[in-house]
Amino acid sequence: MKKMPAHTISSLTKAFGALFLLTLLPFTGSAQMGVGAKPAKGAEVLFDGSREMLDQKWTYWAGPRLSATLPLKWAIVKDPVDPGTAVNSNDPSAAGGKYGSADIVTKKKFRDFRLHLEFLIMKPGGNSGVYLQNRYEIQILDGDSTKHGLGAVINETESPYYAYHGPGKWNSYDLVFRAARFKDGKRTEKAMVTLYFNGKKVHTNQTINQVWGGPNSGVDGGNDGGKGITDTPEGLKLQAEGHDVLYRNIWIKELKLKKPNTDF
Secondary structure, eight states: OOOOOHHHHHHHHHHHHHHHHHHHHHHHOGGGOSTTOOOOTTOEEEEOSOHHHHHHHEEEOOOTTOOOOSSOOOEEEEOSSSSSEEEEOOOGGGTTTOTTSSOEEESSOBSEEEEEEEEEEOSTTOEEEEEETTTEEEEEETTOOSTTSTTOBTTTSOOOGGGOOOTTSEEEEEEEEEOOEEETTEEEEOEEEEEEETTEEEEEEEEEOOOOSOTTTSTTTTSGGGTOOOSOOBOOEEOOOSSOEEEEEEEEEEEOOOSSOOOO
16 A cells, blocks of 8 residues: 655644534534624624614613613723724713612523623723623622632632733623522522633533622622522623723523533
8 A cells, every 4th residue: 555645644634633623613612602702593682782782672770779861871982992883881870880870781581591792891990790680790890800800700709810811802701501490489509600701611500699799789689688589580781880891792592401500
């Protein structure tokens, strides 16, 4: 048999390697993860950069501290990095860090879901937050790598600060969330989340105990000190804290997760 040239073997090896990686992508989900990820099949786009979609699908959260009034004062701004537009969470009513005074929430409510969201912190110290079911916060806070810091399931995990791209750059959260389960009105299974931060898996099947931050933070925040979780679907909420934190490319896919497993 004629011996195959070394360069041919090398080329075939690379080709088979690439083919092998491609076969893995649908199972790992990495083809639809990270900054710029396109919506998964069956997903709903919650924000595409337009004022029309912002007003159509979002409203102010009517929490106890709400002081903003419709129409939404979150401004549509030019994307500072890429072509297109984004929304700035710096609502005037939240000046001084008054969270809960001008937070926005989706009009549609959700239980279990796959979420993709991109954010950009304009200046050092920029602060906002993503609330799953308007209860459980995934922190957005430049400069904080504690349990209250960036990428943390707030006060429940350490901050995966190492995955952060830094201020002035786009970052992404990709996650699967499973709502708490109840029987006869009592919580039998806690909420759970798996999170990728800029494509890096940082939390796996992390259970979430409570709502932190009091009644101005989210639904059930004032119920038994945040431990009185109720059995209601709720919207996705973005927090206004008086800082220039931008959002874009937000999409969600509803799921029905029978087992307590969010790993993907």
